[in-house]
Amino acid sequence: MGLMKSHFGSHIGLSWKINNEGADIVSSDFPALTMASGPYNYSYIFKYIIIGDMGVGKSCLLHQFTEKKFMADCPHTIGVEFGTRIIEVSGQKIKLQIWDTAGQERFRAVTRSYYRGAAGALMVYDITRRSTYNHLSSWLTDARNLTNPNTVIFLIGNKCDLEAQRDVTYEEAKQFADENGLMFLECSAKTGENVEEAFLDTARKIYQNIQDGSLDLNAAESGVQHKPSTPRSALSTDQTQNKEGCSC
Amino acid sequence: MAEKETSDLLSSGSQPNNPLSRKLNKILETRLDNDKEMLEALKSLSTFFNENNLRTRRNLRSDIERRSLAINEEFVESFRVVKEQLDSVYADVKAVNECCQDMSSRLKAAKDQTQDLISQTTTLQAESQKLQLRSQVADAFLAKFQLKQEEIQILRGTRDGSLHPEFFSALARVKQIHNDCKVLLRTNHQTAGLEIMESMALHQESAYERLYRWTQSECRLLSGDSPDISNKLCQAVEAIQDRPVLFRYTLDEFGTARRTAIVRGFIDALTRGGPGGTPRPIELHSHDPLRYVGDMLAWLHQAVASEKEHVQTLLKKCKQTALMLTAVQDHVLDVLNHVTEGVCRPLKVRLEQVVVSEPGSVVLYKLANLMKFYQGTIGNIIQSSSALVCTIEEIQTLCLRMFFNTLSINAGRLLEKVELPPADLGPTTALTQSLQLLRDVLSSHDSSIVPLDARKTDFAQILSSIVDPLLQMCSVSASRLNTVDMATYMINCMYLIQNTLALYEFTDQRLEMLQAQIDAHVDTLLSEQAAFILNRTDLAHVYGIVQQHNPAQGPLSDIHGLDAITIKSAMARFDNYLASPDSYTLPQCSLLLSSKIRESVKKHSIELICHAYKQMYKSLFDESNNYTEPHTIVPRTPEQVQKLLA
Incomplete structure (x- = not known):
């Protein structure tokens, strides 16, 4: 009896496995499906950095964007942390690698090293605290000095859900953004309002720069990495030929 | 029949009595209508007996007989x-x-x-x-225990070494068959089971070999900046997990490819920078040690984070059971160790160069803190026992050692050439410089990015490396001074040290110690001050005797130098003091840097004077001491004196 049972069980297992694999094979026949199913298939990697004063909600923005949740008791960031998410721009899968920096002054020297090679910089202030807005010019100087000229800088006024405590008007910040050639949106990491847009608009702008040819992809330090998918097979045959040549 | 009956009838009629009558009766009784035979017979007789005459009647019988004969014939x-x-x-x-x-x-x-x-x-x-x-x-x-021809074909593969999409299902089938053979072995089919097992094992071996070759060559290609890890490769890695040795080798191969990539990327970032020189190569900032080291470590931090993602992508299909999960985690960390090992050398060389180039104590200390920070940050992503983290730790230790080394060199220099205290008994230039150093180090310690508890540990060492030699130097340089000068000088020096330390955390114990030492010197100073005043007013001698006097020695007025006249003149001088107490202050006291201590010395010395005066006053008014009219000798009460001095 026991034998029968075990045999039966193994049979079930077999058929399940084959079914499963069958499904995989089906999906691999349709590239679009694989793109959707596998979270790691993408054609570009964009590197972002989030900067701004302490407590303006940088980590919360990141968390809202990657997890679609609001983190209520967010501890101070120590040094830098990072998150990733795959998005789609003009039908291209793009992986965002987002480096969230600490706003505390004592980490300033450390966080400066992370501007290097960022394709996008999200500069965040808190609309309820004027001081964080006043410090923007210093953040902007850092961002301009330490990144590419092509780096897309996006100004974010966070906490726009706290309208009653507003300390910086939209118009004022908009003017600042226009004067400095920045993109600008007011967001709320708490409600999620405009968060998606800020990250995606930045990616769109970067993608547009790539299309225009103003961003050179040929180096890792540009903050963008392109992953061509078609020439790979050709490469692999080359490799094997080489290998055969070697083995002789 | 009819004839027979008639003949019977005729014959019986001849018999007398009964038989005849009976016959007659019978005949009479016979109903011809009912006798069908008779009727038939008569009917047929009527067919041939046409003429009823004698001749015919005579011939009837023969006719009938003839007829009968004919019929019979x-x-x-x-x-x-x-x-x-x-x-x-x-x-x-x-x-x-x-x-x-x-x-x-x-x-x-x-x-x-x-x-x-x-x-x-x-x-x-x-x-x-x-x-x-x-x-x-x-x-x-x-069907269950053998492979189909095409499956075998798939397993054998094509000549160019590429992998058929169905390869994994075929491999899974081989494995399944191999497993199912156990059933055969348990039943009466050992031979078949063994044979199938053997052939499946052969298939499996060759398939795994091919899979390994393919995976190996795939992995070798992954040495780009960002590797494209295909689903197929993930599947291959999952399948190859059944062969731990091959799995190990595959991961090694992957690790080697990534290791090459990360080393190349690191060197590029160091020497070439981005396209068109932006961002600029990291080495361009090598003149600024903090930025240089920070940039290198930040680059590595980001690279390590990306590498971890790559490894996790590669092994994403391997997570099957809870038991395996930990193994997969271990593999991820192992591979990361391998991947990051490559950058250790270029990193170490550069870090060592920076540390050894004597950038100064404060920079060394900041560097050590920076490295400590990255040691923790990178250690969170990969094992803290990995070569990269160990390298950073090693250099960090070296850096800290160099730092303490510069501190002790500094301390040695302090003690070697001890400056004489300046005329104003203030701090020497060596002291001011060292305190500036201490301030710099402590403020960088304060803003250090290392967590609080980690900071506390090397704190004691910093303090003892800077403060202890300083105190030592002060004592040495003060050794040739007189008591008052020494006390003043020491108070000034320690006061400055205390002031510097008071701004920073973890210094409470030190501060307390310094306070105790200052207090001791202040005590010296104020007793000197009080003695100075008493001496200047000639009351010192009087006070000395009054203090030691014992009633058994007789009245005080009999003792030499304590006669009313002498005391009176001394009191007159004391009056002068009371009129202008400030002119009786020791010059050194006004050299005290701290106004608080200055005030405290003044106040406490006055207290001492008042106390002495009170004692003398009491003795003079004591009748056993035989002073006539003591108020003419000491016109002021102690309360008055106190008021005047306050």
Whole structure:
């Protein structure tokens, strides 16, 4: 009896496995499906950095964007942390690698090293605290000095859900953004309002720069990495030929 | 019949009595209407008996007999035909019978003959059925325990080494068959089981070998900046997990490819920078040690984070059970160790260069803190026992050692060339410089990015490396001074040290110690100050005797130098002091840097004076001391003195 049972069980297992694999094979026949199913298939990697004063909600923005949740008791960031998410721009899968920096002054020297090679910089202030807005010019100087000229800088006024405590008007910040050639949106990491847009608009702008040819992809330090998918097979045959040549 | 009856009737009529009468009666009783035979007979008689006359009546009998004869003859004639026909029928039937018998015998014979055949057929049929069943079973068996031709083809693969999409299902089938063989072994099919197992094992081996080769060559290609890890490769890695050695090798291969990539990327970032020189190469900032080291470590931090993602992508399909999960985690960390090992050398060389180039104590200390920070940050992503983290730790230790080294060199220099205290008894330049250093170090310590508890540890060492030699230097340089100068100088020095330390955390114990030492020197100073005043007013001698006086020695007024006149003149001087107490202050006291200590010395020395005055006053008014009119000698009460001095 026991034998029968075990045999039966193994049979079930077999058929399940084959079914499963069958499904995989089906999906691999349709590239679009694989793109959707596998979270790691993408054609570009964009590197972002989030900067701004302490407590303006940088980590919360990141968390809202990657997890679609609001983190209520967010501890101070120590040094830098990072998150990733795959998005789609003009039908291209793009992986965002987002480096969230600490706003505390004592980490300033450390966080400066992370501007290097960022394709996008999200500069965040808190609309309820004027001081964080006043410090923007210093953040902007850092961002301009330490990144590419092509780096897309996006100004974010966070906490726009706290309208009653507003300390910086939209118009004022908009003017600042226009004067400095920045993109600008007011967001709320708490409600999620405009968060998606800020990250995606930045990616769109970067993608547009790539299309225009103003961003050179040929180096890792540009903050963008392109992953061509078609020439790979050709490469692999080359490799094997080489290998055969070697083995002789 | 009718004739017979009539004859009977006639004959019986001749008999007397009864028989005749009976006959008669019978005849009479006979109802001709009812006797059908009689009627028939009469009817047929009427056909040929046309004329009823004598002759005919006489001839009736013979007629009838002739007729009868004729009828009989006719009858016989008729029957002869019948008989002949019957005979022929008989003959026919007989023939048929014979025929049948013959046939039946032949049939019987045939039956006897075919019985064998039939039974043979039946057995054959049964056998055939059985065989058919067996064939079905065998087919099912083969379907379950053998590979299809195309599956074998898939497993063998194509010449160019690429992997068929169905490869993994075929491999899974081989594995399944191999496993199912256990059932065969447990039942009575050991031979088959063993054979199948063996052949499956062969298939499996060759398939794994091919899979390994493919995976290996795929992995070798992953040395780009960002590797494109295909689903197929993930699947391959998952499949190869069953062969731990091959799995290990595959991961090694992957690690080696990534290691090359990360080293190249690191060197590029160091020396070439981004496209068109932006961002600029990291080495361009090598003149700024903090930025240089920070940039390198930040680059590595980001690279390590990306590498971890890559490894996790590669192993994403391997997570099967909770048990395996930890193994997968271990593998991820192992691979990361391998991947990051490559950058250790270039990193170490550069870090060492920076540390050894003597950038100064404060920078060294900041560097050590920076490295400590990255040691933790990178250690969170990869194992803290990995080569990269160990390298950073090693350099961090070296850096810290260098830092303490510069501190001790500094301390040695301090003690070697001890400066004499300046005329104003203030701090020497060496002291000011060292305190500036201490301030710099402590403020960088304060803003250090290392967590609080980690900071506390090397704190004691910093303090003892800077503060202890300083104190030592001060004592040495003060050793040739007189008591008052020494006390003042020491108070000033320690006050400055204390002031510097008070701004920073973890210094409470030190501060307390310094306070105690300052207090001791202040005590010295204020007793000197009080003695100075008493000396200047000539009361010191008086006070000394009053303090030591014992009633048994007799009245005070008898003692030499304590006569009323002498005391009176001393008191006059004391009055002068009371008129302008500030001019009686020791010059050193005004050199005290801390106004608080200055005030405290003044206040406490006045207290001492008041106390002494009170004691003397009391003794003078003591009658046993035999002073006549003591108020003329000491006109002021202690309360008045206190008020005047306050």
